[in-house]
Amino acid sequence: MPYLAGEYGLRNKREIWRIALTLSKIRRAARELLKLDDKDPKRLFEGNALIRRLVRIGVLDESRMRLDYVLALKIEDFLERRLQTQVFKSGLAKSIHHARVLIRQRHIRVGRQVVNVPSFVVRLDSQKHIDFALTSPYGGGRPGRVKRKRAAAAAAKGDEGGDDDDE
Numbered sequence: 001m002p003y004l005a006g007e008y009g010l011r012n013k014r015e016i017w018r019i020a021l022t023l024s025k026i027r028r029a030a031r032e033l034l035k036l037d038d039k040d041p042k043r044l045f046e047g048n049a050l051i052r053r054l055v056r057i058g059v060l061d062e063s064r065m066r067l068d069y070v071l072a073l074k075i076e077d078f079l080e081r082r083l084q085t086q087v088f089k090s091g092l093a094k095s096i097h098h099a100r101v102l103i104r105q106r107h108i109r110v111g112r113q114v115v116n117v118p119s120f121v122v123r124l125d126s127q128k129h130i131d132f133a134l135t136s137p138y139g140g141g142r143p144g145r146v147k148r149k150r151a152a153a154a155a156a157k158g159d160e161g162g163d164d165d166d167e
Helices: 002-007 013-035 041-056 067-071 075-079 083-089 096-104 145-166
Strands: 108-110 130-132
Touching: 002 013, 002 075, 013 041, 013 067, 013 075, 041 067, 083 096, 083 108, 083 130
Parallel strands: none
Antiparallel strands: 108 130
């Protein structure tokens, strides 16, 4: 489990524990539902709701929509759905750590919304809408400090060269 923190670029073990707690609650709910009879209305209704929720966030595939598969989920399945991991996997960042920095510095948006939380869980339908923020220099927004300074220096130099021709 300790290798997860480095592999997924987590800040501390608390991020792993938080996911482990969520996973244990989901698995406990699945275990309780599996104890019930197959035709029990509670098992049918709550089981389908649980599975649908897990499929929507992309932790469970469409082909594995049964409570038995919910028990087989691992922490890695949830870590794969974090915004930080998705930004890295989509190629917007050079490394998993670079992805975290880009997100914290508000360079990443999901849909129209700028998201600056690396642990944001990306749903399957939102996955294709991850991109650079419109205000970000990476996304064609206002250039960064250094680029603006160089552009101003180039403009000033161009003006000086233009003055010499007039005289």
